[in-house]
Amino acid sequence: MFLTFIRRNDSAAAWLRLLVLASLSCVLLLADDFIQQRFSPNNRAELEAGWVAGLWVFCLALWLCNLRGLVVAILAVFAGMQLLQLANISFFGEPLSAIDIRSLLREPGEVGQTAWHSLGAHWHAAFSVLLPYSLLIALHWQVPSRVTLPASRWALVLIALVLLAKPYRATYRNLDSFTPGPTRSGLHNSLNAYSAWAVRLALRSEPSLPPAPFAPYRLSAIPSTAKHVWLVVADSLRSERMGVYGYSRQTTPKLQAYLREHPSAVVRPGVSAGVATDVSLPYLLNPIREPGQDHLLREGQVNLFRLARQAGLRTHWISSQESRLLAHLGSRYLDVSITREDHPLRFLERQDHALLEILDRQRFAERNFVVLNLRTAHLPYAQNYVHQGGKVPWPDQGAQAQGNAYDNSIHYLDGLLEELIARFDQLDGERYLVITGDHGQRLGENGQWGHNDLVPEVSDVPMIVISRDAPQQALEALKRERWISHYEIGKWLAARLGTRIDNPNLRANEHFVHGKLLFSDNFIQPVCETPAGLVHLPPMQLSQWLGKARLQGCGS
Known part of the structure; x- marks a missing residue:
């Protein structure tokens, strides 16, 4: 009976650790916007209850899947998306859109040169992303080997549903359905923008428009x-x-x-x-x-x-x-x-x-x-x-x-x-x-x-x-x-x-x-x-x- 109590107690403690880690991960995934707001007024992200709840469930699934290599790869992709997102917000004052992504990738040399020469004024964009994501990746790499956590391969289904939902939506909705919101979370905007770009623009060539023959206002x-x-x-x-x-x-x-x-x-x-x-x-x-x-x-x-x-x-x-x-x-x-x-x-x-x-x-x-x-x-x-x-x-x-x-x-x-x-x-x-x-x-x-x-x-x-x-x-x-x-x-x-x-x-x-x-x-x-x-x-x-x-x- 005593051993049963200990096992139950260990199980409860493991679930409690899981909930704490999911909450901490959610905070870190939201942190980049609010760190950047300390340096730039261009980032106007606000907390939205529905997004926070959904992100917390996703973080829970990342811990439950117990595949740290996969999780670190996902977080690294998120960090890369957010580097471009927050850099765009800092430089242009607006969130990144699918069309912006296409424009950036068409002129990598010019974009890289501009980024290098602007680093002194916009360094905080990289800092705002690298600080929370480095901590989050370190947590996922170190914690599972040191403490006992619940695990379930069913979490992979939830992760796949979350990551594929927006690309699937982009197959039947136009680009305007993925317009970024200036007060939305940067990660929310990034998932929308990159999904729309990957499905609607990456493998398609859009004909260039003739120049508009108008005098300036x-x-x-x-x-x-x-x-x-x-x-x-x-x-x-x-x-x-x-x-x-x-x-x-x-x-x-x-x-x-x-x-x-x-x-x-x-x-x-x-x-x-x-x-x-x-x-x-x-x-x-x-x-x-x-x-x-x-x-x-x-x-x-x-x-x-x-x-x-x-x-x-x-x-x-x-x-x-x-x-x-x-x-x-x-x-x-x-x-x-x-x-x-x-x-x-x-x-x-x-x-x-x-x-x-x-x-x-x-x-x-x-x-x-x-x-x-x-x-x-x-x-x-x-x-x-x-x-x-x-x-x-x-x-x-x-x-x-x-x-x-x-x-x-x-x-x-x-x-x-x-x-x-x-x-x-x-x-x-x-x-x-x-x-x-x-x-x-x-x-x-x-x-x-x-x-x-x-x-x-x-x-x-x-x-x-x-x-x-x-x-x-x-x-x-x-x-x-x-x-x-x-x-x-x-x-x-x-x-x-x-x-x-x-x-x-x-x-x-x-x-x-x-x-x-x-x-x-x-x-x-x-x-x-x-x-x-x-x-x-x-x-x-x-x-x-x-x-x-x-x-x-x-x-x-």
Whole structure:
């Protein structure tokens, strides 16, 4: 009986050691981001509960498999990925993407030379990786030979599932599904980026695009007295389904009542820059009109957060969606960045209303640029308002369930906007509030739902501009427009933030809608303003459009 007790006690101690080692390993795998943050503000990684839990289980499996050679090889690969990841973050200010990996590997000599000459300024990237990974590899190499630990070959199945899950996902999802999130763990971004590169890019040659035949934009500082500039972007918001635009259902009664009391507001139909959030948001917050100018997205020359910070405004991004949407939005110019991952339970319980609670806790500076990103009308529509309970305006069950649910979500947004506008009205000084959507939505036309398609319903977004204590001329240009595109409102916002953008390539009454991909031979659609309305030209690939030197477009 005594020997049985001892054996049981030894077994319990072995499992306790295993749990401690798994926890320590998890901390070390997360440590590189937080070490680098002591040296560079470019690393904006935050702890996300779901990722930490998954990583801990993976660490447990690494110890359980009892194959230290395999484990050390996996950790060495992770360390190599993280060296490039943190170096890229330090040098460029953004996480590494699959396309960045392809570019780095195509020019190893130039990359190596740049890395060597930049080592003095960015040495901390290597230190941040080598310190925790050296300790972790030493633990796995030394501990199993010195202490007794539980072991199971079934752990290999879990390790294989974890390592192969993302490459398998890359076989059926496009590159935009693996866009890195600036506030995600570096290792999380690395697994996404390298998986997408290995499956989608490593063994495939993508044709090079013809050079974009455009003159550079000219930026000039102009006087700005705006105290508060707010931009509200609601997901999948189609103007045709809003009562304020003449829809037969009263989906926006509160907004309509407010606008009747404030006739100075500008209410126009809009044209989105893209058919997917991953595309339209970057083009909205980097006002770029002509397709094929990827360098402007990467360099952030016209980024609104950058322009705001240069003018002395405090910059805020508050989103009820994932942090990965921050890619190419200028996250390195943000003073405040809050996403769904920062408050997962609160957003799960309160959905977009959680954003109001977070907004109320912000400490605004004297001047602020605030972007609020809502999920309101995203599929599944009913999920966005179900937390409120009670009776909905239109039944979301039965044959018309999906269309009714979309209208209910707009009705829910109407109440949310009422509360947002009330907070905006309480501010002091010259201020501006823009309400728009990232893209529109197909709502049963020809049996089709959702977005991602270059059709008029998906590029249809609202454009509502409210001002307070503002000079009359600030809105004059917008009031002359019949439609306002994402590019036009972005350029107008830049002026409110103190920068005039002069575009020598501008063609009157011509807009562009981008397909669902970013940084690729994307499909684009020219949209022309005519006296009879908008004319959507047939979509064509970017390479074809550039190759024809813009022969197909409005006025051609």
